[in-house]
Amino acid sequence: MVERAYWLAWAQAKGLGPILLKRLCSHFGTLSAAWHASGAELLEVEGIGLGLGSGLVEYRQRVSPLELLARYEQQHPNFWTPADAEYPTLLYEIADPPPIIFYRGRLELASALQLMPSVGVVGTRNPSDYGQRWTRRLTQQLARHDVIVVSGLAKGVDRYAHQQTLDSSGLTIAVLGTGVDQVYPSINRDLHDRIAHQGLLLSEHPNGTPPDRAHFPRRNRIIAGLSRAVAVTEAPARSGALITAQLANDYGRDVFAVPGSLDNLNSEGCLELINQGAQMILTDMTLIAALGQMPQVGREQADDALPGKGARAADPLPVAPPLSPAMAQVLATITDEPISLDGLVQQLAQPTGEVLATLVQLELLGLVTQLPGMRYQRG
Structure with missing residues (x-):
């Protein structure tokens, strides 16, 4: 609850966008620690210069995070910050996650x-x-x-x-x-x-x-x-x-x-x-x-998290089928180093259409990645 108040307070500060706010949290470990940091320590954060730093110090002097949270929860009761367990982990992974x-x-x-x-x-x-x-x-x-x-x-x-x-x-x-x-x-x-x-x-x-x-x-x-x-x-x-x-x-x-x-x-x-x-x-x-x-999450846990979902048997995500000889041959030719379609055709001595069709199948299985310029590498 306390950390939630600091996320809210920092989010209201002028000059702090989502990228800089996440950077501030990463630098100090928590935004409550950032709130109590000195002005000089704030300047250690990339993107905070003298002008912004002095503005943030002045802002902290006139704002009480806990009082701000109490007022905000009365006006807007339904919100999350990254300090809340409900905030989606996947969303916080991006460079500029919304603070609220x-x-x-x-x-x-x-x-x-x-x-x-x-x-x-x-x-x-x-x-x-x-x-x-x-x-x-x-x-x-x-x-x-x-x-x-x-x-x-x-x-x-x-x-x-x-x-x-x-x-x-x-x-x-x-x-x-x-x-x-x-x-x-x-x-x-x-x-x-x-x-x-x-x-x-x-x-x-x-x-x-x-x-x-x-x-x-x-x-x-x-x-x-x-x-x-x-x-x-x-x-x-x-x-x-x-x-x-x-x-x-x-x-x-x-x-x-x-x-x-x-x-x-x-x-x-x-x-x-x-x-x-x-x-x-x-x-x-x-x-x-x-x-x-892709790495899969625990489906039994997911069913438990959703009332009523466990009663319906979900179709399982399909397992990749065994590779055909043609697919195995093409895959063996592709490494982590990108190779062009023309290069593959030359090495395999196969028609372009056949190689391209096999590449599409390998892409669908997640084994090969297509790069710009019709180049391919292991996926």
């Missing part, structure tokens, strides 16, 4: 997020029939395999992702660019209420915060931070979903994209992601197979 996150809905989903895999599903606000169909297919499989679906409750792909997950009795978390009590866009009113009862709404903005264009790119970092992987189902070249994908890549999370038609402007963003090294989604089981290669 407000919530509404099923609180046990926060515990489930510590134990179960999660995938961000994002895309255009104006998906084609193809984009809608693949968003539904993917989220249906994720729900069946007890994978938490994270999205932003916008129009289009976000809406279909949340809706299909709930329709499939799955778990979903919506990250908002408004307060969790605000409905935006208005078309999502029923879905917003449904998630508030069956899922979890999260935001770094307090209740009453209206929509603001500046909030949504920042919101995207939370979607990426809450997800072990991010899938873009359909996106044009300037889609905000590409920001989420880039952030996920920066955070070391896997990025997937559904390939689309070269004639469809809504596919340009996904095709560019694939060109830059994102993994292609070729079937509705691609994400499930990839998650099967």
Whole structure:
């Protein structure tokens, strides 16, 4: 409780963004220790200069963290800081985690997020029939395999992702660019209420915060931070979903994209992601197979964390099948050093099409990673 007060107090200080706040905590071990540090000690933190340091010293002199917490909890009772056990560990791993996150809905989903895999599903606000169909297919499989679906409750792909997950009795978390009590866009009113009862709404903005264009790119970092992987189902070249994908890549999370038609402007963003090294989604089981290669959490513990979930037998994440001779031969040629597609074709003395088809299979199994420029290395 005490450390929570210091997170709140530091978060209100001018000049301290999420990156610097996390750096402050890392330097001193706790933010309570940072609060009692001398001005000279504050200057030891990278990013705090004389101007900011003197401002922080003056700020501490006129603020009582415990009194601030008492007042804040009366106005905004439903929030977490990184000092709280409910704060998602996965989110705190990113460079700029929100110091305060407000919530509404099923609180046990926060515990489930510590134990179960999660995938961000994002895309255009104006998906084609193809984009809608693949968003539904993917989220249906994720729900069946007890994978938490994270999205932003916008129009289009976000809406279909949340809706299909709930329709499939799955778990979903919506990250908002408004307060969790605000409905935006208005078309999502029923879905917003449904998630508030069956899922979890999260935001770094307090209740009453209206929509603001500046909030949504920042919101995207939370979607990426809450997800072990991010899938873009359909996106044009300037889609905000590409920001989420880039952030996920920066955070070391896997990025997937559904390939689309070269004639469809809504596919340009996904095709560019694939060109830059994102993994292609070729079937509705691609994400499930990839998650099967990631370190898994304790599924029995996850069931215990969610009332009612243990009664439904979850489909197990599939085990990677034995490699065929062709796959084994290609895999043996690939090392930790990147090699081009042309180099592989030359070494294997096989047709380009056959090598490429085998590489796709190895990528789906998580054994090979495609890099920009059609280069490959061990995954």
